[in-house]
Amino acid sequence: MLVFPNAKLNLGLYITSQRADGFRNLESVFVPLPWTDALEILPAEANALTISGIPIPGEVETNLCWRAYELLKADFDLPPVQMHLQKVVPIGAGLGGGSGDASFALRALNELFNLNCLPEVLENYARRLGSDCAFFIRNKPVFAHEKGDVFEPIALDLTGVACKVIYPNLHISTGEAYSRVVPRTPRHDLRQSIAQPMETWRETVGNDFEDALTPFYPVLGELKQALYTAGAAYACLSGSGSAVYGFFPKQQVPPVLRIPDDYLVWDGLL
Ligand SMILES: C[C@](O)(CO)[C@H](O)COP(=O)(O)OP(=O)(O)OC[C@H]1O[C@@H](n2ccc(N)nc2=O)[C@H](O)[C@@H]1O
Ligand SMILES: Nc1ncnc2c1ncn2[C@@H]1O[C@H](COP(=O)(O)OP(=O)(O)OP(=O)(O)O)[C@@H](O)[C@H]1O
Secondary structure (H helix, E strand, O other), X not given: OEEOOEEEEEEEEEEEEEOOOOOEEEEXXXXXXXXXXXXXXXXXXXXXXXXXXXXXXXXXXXXXXXXXXXXXXXXXXXXXXXXXXXXXXXXXXXXXXXXXXXXXXXHHHHHHOOOOOXXXXXXXXXXXXXXXXXXXXXXXXXXXXXXOOEEEEXXXXXXXXXEEEEEOOOOOOHHHHHHOOOOOOOOOOHHHHHOOOHHHHHHHOOEHHHXXXXXXXXXXXXXXXXXXXXXXXXXXXXXXXXXXXXXXXXXXXXXXXXXXXXXXEEEEEO
């Protein structure tokens, strides 16, 4: 079975309080971003995971695809599998690339071996692999709260919005990013803000990581400004960075920006 795990964007992100389990409560809107890896899973004689494309730090046993298999294997009689991951989505980008791989592996194994797990059951497995993972089970725009793994439906249709995502070849670890943010009450009601026209979001939809990280990584602010100068209706850091994205008014083709050769860019329609 061949699947294409996509990335996500955070549209607004407020870190609201410290939790007793060491994590933070947050509020964010998650939207799927069609920048994808490719993951093939086949029944095999012995377990194997091979990776091509962008190198992923760590042993294969720590890879989220492998961990997804092991998690299901503990509860189901799964045969060995051979997996191949073509890694395209940048790592440490705030795009949830690894989390998408984990959840697409859970979904693919569920289908391949007729495990008959409902989405809510797969979400529970996904939550055990990482805070961002559960979103990718249903993979639809949602308002996320608590650890970012509890969801409420929202009426948000970004279909056809032109988007440009820029990864400035800078790996920001999620743990480091959280350690730089002091939780606080959200400045705006996110669900009310995103119900307003996109042009108003610049003033009302913020990301607490952006404020905390930009003084340490000025390139984040420079990219955001470049996207606005190029005509973006809204631009922001995604998640804990370092990818910065811009949404452009419908029908407008995102302009070509002059950026260094080692940056990665995704352009397309949501
Ligand atoms: C920044 C976001 O991408 C926003 O969607 C996510 O909150 C990050 O989710 P993730 O990469 O799946 O993160 P996890 O693997 O669960 O956690 C990595 C580290 O981030 C911190 N962390 C993560 C999520 C959360 N709600 N509070 C936290 O404090 C913890 O220090 C944790 O050890
Ligand atoms: N399949 C995978 N793809 C990417 N990273 C993976 C994968 N499996 C495990 N990892 C580990 O997860 C880490 C990447 O997580 P990190 O949280 O920094 O970034 P991210 O997944 O790109 O985005 P986000 O911050 O939104 O979760 C890497 O250091 C890597 O070792």
